[in-house]
Amino acid sequence: MPKPRRPMILRSSAKGPLCSFALLATFAWSTACRETSLDVLHASPGKSDVATTCGTVANADSVVSSCTNGLSTGQSCNNSLECCSGYCAVDPLATFTCRPTPGCLGASSSCSFAAQCCSLSCGSSDAGEQSCGNGALCRVITDICQNNSDCCSGLCTTGQCANAGPVGPGPGSVCGAAGEGCTAPADCCGQVCNNAIDELTRCQLLPGCRTQGELCLTAADCCSSTCAADKSGTLHCAALGPCTTAEPKPCAKQVGDVCKNSDECCSRICVATTDGNSRCAPAPGCRPACDLCSVASDCCSNICQVDPSGIGRCGVPATACLPEGEVCAKDDQCCQTQGTTHCLEDPKGFKAKRCKRDGPGATCLADGSSCALASRCCSGHCLPNPSGGYFCASTCSDEGQPCTSRADCAGAHSDCLVIEGKRACHETVH
Numbered sequence: 001m002p003k004p005r006r007p008m009i010l011r012s013s014a015k016g017p018l019c020s021f022a023l024l025a026t027f028a029w030s031t032a033c034r035e036t037s038l039d040v041l042h043a044s045p046g047k048s049d050v051a052t053t054c055g056t057v058a059n060a061d062s063v064v065s066s067c068t069n070g071l072s073t074g075q076s077c078n079n080s081l082e083c084c085s086g087y088c089a090v091d092p093l094a095t096f097t098c099r100p101t102p103g104c105l106g107a108s109s110s111c112s113f114a115a116q117c118c119s120l121s122c123g124s125s126d127a128g129e130q131s132c133g134n135g136a137l138c139r140v141i142t143d144i145c146q147n148n149s150d151c152c153s154g155l156c157t158t159g160q161c162a163n164a165g166p167v168g169p170g171p172g173s174v175c176g177a178a179g180e181g182c183t184a185p186a187d188c189c190g191q192v193c194n195n196a197i198d199e200l201t202r203c204q205l206l207p208g209c210r211t212q213g214e215l216c217l218t219a220a221d222c223c224s225s226t227c228a229a230d231k232s233g234t235l236h237c238a239a240l241g242p243c244t245t246a247e248p249k250p251c252a253k254q255v256g257d258v259c260k261n262s263d264e265c266c267s268r269i270c271v272a273t274t275d276g277n278s279r280c281a282p283a284p285g286c287r288p289a290c291d292l293c294s295v296a297s298d299c300c301s302n303i304c305q306v307d308p309s310g311i312g313r314c315g316v317p318a319t320a321c322l323p324e325g326e327v328c329a330k331d332d333q334c335c336q337t338q339g340t341t342h343c344l345e346d347p348k349g350f351k352a353k354r355c356k357r358d359g360p361g362a363t364c365l366a367d368g369s370s371c372a373l374a375s376r377c378c379s380g381h382c383l384p385n386p387s388g389g390y391f392c393a394s395t396c397s398d399e400g401q402p403c404t405s406r407a408d409c410a411g412a413h414s415d416c417l418v419i420e421g422k423r424a425c426h427e428t429v430h
Contacts, residue, residue, distance in 0.1 A: 071098045073427070080107035080119055080133045087118040102207045102426040103419050107133030113154045114138030115205060115215045120179040120196075122149045137198050140181035152179035152202075154215045154234045162232075175213040177236075178205035189213030191258050191277035204275065207428055208417035209256040210237045211279070220421040223256035223280075225292055225311050241309060243290035246316055247329045247353075251290050255282045256418045266290035266313075268327055268352035282416065282423065283352055284374035284405035285382040286390055288327040289316045294421075297388035300325035300354075300372055322355045325372030329353065346375055365392045374405065381408055397425045 070084040071077050075098050077088035083098035086106015090096060104118040105111055109132045111122035116132070123135025130149055138152035143161045145151050151161035154177065163174060175189035176182050180203045182193035188203035190211055196202040209223035210216055214237050216227040222237035229235055242250040243266060251266040253259050257280045259270035265280035267288065272278050286300040287293055291314045293304035299314035300323055307313050321335035322328050328343040333355070335341060340359020346352065356373055364378035365371055369392045371382040377392035384402040385391045396410035397403045402424055403416035409425035417426045 073098050073100055083107070086132065089118070100427040102415075102417050102428055103209060104205060105132045107131075111149070112217060113149050113215050114152055115154070115178040116217070118205070120152065120202070120205065137196065137200075137202075138179040140179075140200070140202075148234075152177055155232050157232075176203045177213065177215050178203050185276065189258070190275075192275045206256075206258075206275070206277075206279070207415075208419055208426075209421075211256060211258045212237050212239050219311075223254050223418060224252075225254070225421060226309065240311060240313075241307065243307065243313060244316075245289040245327050246322055246333055247327050253280050254292050254418075255280050255423070262351040269350050271350075282405055283325075283327075283354065284347065284407065285376075286325040286372045287314050288325065288354065289314050292421075295388065297385075323372070324355050324357055324376075326355050327352065328355050346373055367392050367394050374407070383408055399427060400424050 071082050073085055077083050077096055077098050080086055080088040082088060083106070085098050085101050086108060087099045087101050088096055089099045101118050105116050106118060109117070111117050111130050111132045114120050114122045115138070116122060119133045120138050121133050121135050122130055122138070124130055125134050139145055139150050139161050140152055141161050141163050143151070144159055145156035145161050148154055148156045150156055153161055153163045155162045176187050177189055180188070182188050182201055182203045185191045185193045187193060190204055190206040192204040192206065193201055194204050210221050211223055216222050216235050216237050219225045219227045221227060224237055224240045226238045226240055227235050228238040240252050240254065242252050244250045245266070249263050251264060253264045253266065255267060257265070259265050259278050259280050262268050262270040264270060267280055267283045269281045269283060270278050271281050287298050288300055291299070293299050293312045293314045296302050296304045298304060301315055301317040303315035303317065304312050305315040317323060317326065319335070322333050323335055324341060328334055331343045334343055335355070339357050339361055341355050341357045343353050344356045344358065346354045346356050354373065356376065365376050366378060369377070371377050371390050371392045374380055374382040376382070379392055379394040381393045381396060382390045382404060383393045383397060384404065397408050398410050399414060402422070403409055404423065406415045409416055411425060411427055413427055414425045415428050416423055419426065
């Protein structure tokens with residue numbers, strides 16, 4: 001990527017969670033109707049489910065959104081305070097523009113630690129209140145500090161930023177939180193190490209939910225829905241315990257977590273992102289066993305049970321066979337009560353195998369029909385129903401509305417992200 005155009009005045013925003021999606025703009029938005037990856041986190045080209053989005057696609061450098069008392073998303077900026085979103089950062093064209101804020105806070109928002117802020121800056125105002133963008137970027141380990149919020153690690157000890165040791169992607173390893181100094185992706189909890197505007201190489205804050213090792217305030221901040229204190233009392237996103245599906249390989253990682261292979265993900269889908277890392281992506285339609293849930297109707301099995309850590313996860317059906325949509329290993333595990341059902345790779349191009357009716361009479365489902373798989377709907381969209389379960393829909397979800405995959409989102413530049421424990425469509429790049 002070419003070096004970004006520097007702003008004319010000093011600014012406090014760092015290169016945030018969206019900058020490395022730049023390459024996506026060169027190929028994903030060139031036509032008015034496109035095949036899209038099911039991955040809410042921007043899968044690599046060539047690994048895609050055949051599903052068309054509903055939004056009108058515009059050129060990446062011409063899309064702006066309306067707002068008052070500030071610059072719109074996509075407009076040129078010098079600092080985050082100028083933007084309605086509260087975030088000015090490098091865009092896909094390598095210039096500073098106002099950006100969306102999926103999973104982080106914009107300038108002037110009240111904050112407790114730097115990584116809450118898209119700008120990676122949480123400082124005190126003259127009135128003594130902590131707010132995003134009020135001060136310099138967070139300080140890396142061994143830098144001088146006065147408060148915990150000065151440090152990317154969230155810990156200031158004896159006047160120096162310290163790392164208490166959150167568990168990282170590798171066994172027993174320590175990973176750097178967002179904003180921390182790094183030399184390679186493996187140093188970072190998010191597995192992305194990029195240059196920031198202060199010329200330091202820093203760990204990048206990923207969009208959406210926070211992956212294991214990142215700082216958090218509540219369980220809803222984390223992809224794993226688990227926010228736990230380390231030995232210093234600093235809160236970090238932690239791993240869930242292993243869970244066994246009917247496949248029957250155990251899994252632990254949830255949608256949004258950084259992954260090495262599909263077996264680690266309870267959705268059984270691990271895809272490369274344009275950041276250069278890989279993250280667990282959702283299986284479109286109902287949620288399979290071991291996936292996070294809040295109510296029974298979230299799950300293909302219609303079972304949402306609390307695990308030993310107190311987290312709701314979809315359960316394996318107590319019946320002798322698996323319903324449509326459930327993760328499976330072979331055909332004879334799938335229920336045959338409503339027609340011929342096989343254990344098939346769904347969506348195609350990914351490792352996940354799910355029970356799917358595909359025999360005689362298995363025509364596509366019309367809008368309004370109950371569904372478990374997006375591929376069974378004539379429209380290709382199986383959306384959450386407000387009254388519970390899922391239904392086939394020809395119209396996609398607007399910003400902030402529920403979704404099961406990226407293809408469900410109407411916005412030309414939106415993804416289905418997990419934010420505060422809920423999957424919804426959010427704009428990610430202008």
